[in-house]
Amino acid sequence: MPATILANCAIVDGTQNARRDGHYVLIEEGIIREVADRPLAAASADTIDLRGRTLMPGLIDAHVHVLAVDVAIPRIAELPMTLVTLRAARILAGMLRRGFTTVRDAGGADGGLAEGVAEGLVPGPRLFPSGQALSQTGGHGDARPRTRSVEACACCDYGAVIARIADGVAECRRAARDELRKGATQLKIMASGGVASPYDPIANLQYSNEEMRAIVEEAESWHTYVLAHAYTPVAIRRAVDNGVRSIEHANLIDRETAEHLAASGGFAVPTLVTFDALNRFGRDVGFPDASLKKLEDVRAAGLAALDILAAAGVPIGYGTDLLGPLHKYQTREFVIRREAMTAFDIIRSATTVNAALLNREGELGIVAPGARADLIALAGDPLADISLLDGDGSHLAMVMKDGAFYKRPE
Numbered sequence: 001m002p003a004t005i006l007a008n009c010a011i012v013d014g015t016q017n018a019r020r021d022g023h024y025v026l027i028e029e030g031i032i033r034e035v036a037d038r039p040l041a042a043a044s045a046d047t048i049d050l051r052g053r054t055l056m057p058g059l060i061d062a063h064v065h066v067l068a069v070d071v072a073i074p075r076i077a078e079l080p081m082t083l084v085t086l087r088a089a090r091i092l093a094g095m096l097r098r099g100f101t102t103v104r105d106a107g108g109a110d111g112g113l114a115e116g117v118a119e120g121l122v123p124g125p126r127l128f129p130s131g132q133a134l135s136q137t138g139g140h141g142d143a144r145p146r147t148r149s150v151e152a153c154a155c156c157d158y159g160a161v162i163a164r165i166a167d168g169v170a171e172c173r174r175a176a177r178d179e180l181r182k183g184a185t186q187l188k189i190m191a192s193g194g195v196a197s198p199y200d201p202i203a204n205l206q207y208s209n210e211e212m213r214a215i216v217e218e219a220e221s222w223h224t225y226v227l228a229h230a231y232t233p234v235a236i237r238r239a240v241d242n243g244v245r246s247i248e249h250a251n252l253i254d255r256e257t258a259e260h261l262a263a264s265g266g267f268a269v270p271t272l273v274t275f276d277a278l279n280r281f282g283r284d285v286g287f288p289d290a291s292l293k294k295l296e297d298v299r300a301a302g303l304a305a306l307d308i309l310a311a312a313g314v315p316i317g318y319g320t321d322l323l324g325p326l327h328k329y330q331t332r333e334f335v336i337r338r339e340a341m342t343a344f345d346i347i348r349s350a351t352t353v354n355a356a357l358l359n360r361e362g363e364l365g366i367v368a369p370g371a372r373a374d375l376i377a378l379a380g381d382p383l384a385d386i387s388l389l390d391g392d393g394s395h396l397a398m399v400m401k402d403g404a405f406y407k408r409p410e
Contacts, residue, residue, distance in 0.1 A: 001403055003028045003042045006375070009050040011035070012382060013057050013367045014352030017344040019381050025055065027373040030403035034369055048409060050377055053397055056347075057365045058101025058125075058374030059389070060354035061330065062269045063248055063319025066091050066127070067108035067161055071278070071287045071324040073196055074143040076161045084161065085113070091327050092117060092124025098331050098393035101374035101401045102126040102354075102364055104186070106227065106248060106321070107133035107141070108162045111183010123406060126374075128358055130227065131179030133163040133188035134172065134215060139206040140194035140229055141165065163190065172211045176218035187219045191228040191244070192235035195278070195298060196323070198290040202252075202297050203232055209242055216243035227269070231298055233257040240264050246357060248319065251275075251298040251305050258312035267357045268314050270306060271321035273333040275299035278326070285325055306340040316341075317357050318350035334389045343386040350389075373403040 006025040012018075026034040026042055034040060069087040070076050076084060088109070095103060102125050109129040117124040135141025141163025166175035176187055189212065193204035200206070207215075212226075219226045220243070227246035228239040233254045236247050240261055247253075247261060250268045261268065279299055282292055309316050320330050337346045355365030363372055377398035382388045388395050399407040 001029060003045040004373075004403065005040050005042060005045045005047040006055060006377075007039065007047055007049050009053055009055040009377065010381075011055050011367050012347065013365070014344075014348035015366060015368075017383065019054060019383055021052070023055070025367065025375075027403050030373050032367065032369055032371045032373050035367060050398070050409060053377045053379050053409070054381060055367060055375060055377050056382070057351045057367055057371070058376055058399075058401060059099045059350045060102045060104075060318065060358070060365055061095065061100050061125075061320055061350070062104045062246075062317040062354045062357055063106045063271050063321045064095070064103045065108050065162060065321065065323065066095075066103070066105055066113070068323040071282065071285050071326065073162055073323075074145070077143065088113065089122040089124070092122060092127075094327060095125050095330060096123055096399060096401065096406055099376040099389070099396050099399055100125045100330065101376075101399070102128070102358070104128040104130070104354075104358060106130055106229075106319075107188050110179075114183060114185075126401070128185045129183060130186055130188040131182055131184035132161075133190060133229070134166050134175050134179070135163045135190040136206050136211070137165055137167050138200060139165075139204075140190035140192070140197045140200060142197065142199075146199060167211075169210050169214045172207075172214045173218055176215045180218065180222050180224075186224045186246075187215060187226045189215055189226060189228050189239075189244070191230040191239045192232055194229060194231075195275075195291050195294050198288055202294055205235055205238065209238065212239065212242035212244065236261065240266055246317075249298070249321075250309065251301045253305050253308055255308055255312065258308045258314055262313045266314070267317055267353070268309050269317040269319040269357070270302060270309070271319040271333075272302040272306075272336045273329055274321040274323070274326070275302060276332065276336055277322060277329045281326060303336075303340045306337065310341065310345070315353045315356065316345070316349050317354045318346070328392050331390045331392060334386050338386050343383045346386055347382065347389075373400055375400045377409060
């Protein structure tokens with residue numbers, strides 16, 4: 001791969017609350033080698049004048065479901081996995097087009113899909129898969145209709161696309177080990193009721209302390225961590241007390257619980273855009289009525305949760321959790337958050353905070369020597385107008401991942 005010099009650009013990343021004009025970036029073998037405020041030269045380098053555009057790190061979304069090709073999760077089980085995978089490839093390509101060069105899948109994707117992207121079989125962001133999320137019987141990941149018997153083995157039963165069912169410490173250990181064996185880079189558990197699942201109330205507590213601790217121990221044995229779907233203070237505290245590192249959604253969190261999460265060194269990944277999109281378009285795209293009735297319980301509390309988390313000092317990641325045709329609203333999370341966060345803090349969420357969450361500090365989410373050359377460019381200053389990062393990628397003049405152009409500036 002020939003060297004590339006990105007000339008005459010202004011840098012914005014999550015390290016400084018400023019737009020740094022007049023910079024030059026040298027890229028070799030997919031790595032940023034030098035960043036300078038003066039012209040750079042390299043033998044046989046391809047020099048591209050960005051004409052004063054803003055250069056940013058590739059964005060990171062820490063809560064996606066690339067196999068969620070339908071808003072109604074149980075319907076996905078009725079599709080051949082070959083078709084689901086091909087539709088997931090289209091979802092991945094859309095994420096890259098929007099400037100997301102790295103994503104953490106929070107249930108569904110396995111190591112094989114991540115390898116396919118890494119090999120260039122399909123265009124898409126770097127994928128950190130959680131495998132199938134782990135759910136108890138009757139939990140947020142149990143997609144079986146109530147008329148279906150639970151006597152048979154549930155781990156591979158109906159609806160096992162996004163999640164699998166594991167009950168009891170022994171089953172939880174086995175399921176955790178199996179997902180890690182299949183390439184999960186972290187594990188996901190369902191620790192409370194949810195919106196997309198029709199039968200479990202939001203306030204439902206899921207998994208016992210012993211089951212959660214067993215899953216966390218298995219993750220730690222692989223030098224990785226557990227993320228947990230959890231809304232309420234009680235569910236969040238139980239997860240944190242049992243070693244969970246990343247709390248997903250957290251809409252109903254209170255001050256004391258947020259302070260407890262901060263003291264543990266944990267992260268929160270709110271996903272406000274999915275509730276916004278489902279509220280606006282869910283009925284039109286076939287989101288179940290039972291789930292729509294539960295939606296308002298958590299949607300209205302989302303912005304207040306951001307205030308509570310920030311006041312407690314919890315690192316706030318960027319997540320979206322979109323389903324089916326709603327994936328196109330992935331960048332709308334930026335503008336929803338501006339009612340409760342500064343533009344700089346929102347950018348930090350999608351860059352440096354998420355890089356730390358993925359244990360990839362210094363490698364992802366920054367424009368600095370030694371980092372991967374995952375970069376986007378756009379006209380204007382996103383610190384002054386965060387909506388420049390919205391628009392389904394329409395404002396982006398350049399998208400680069402590992403030094404390769406997926407959209408080349410004109």
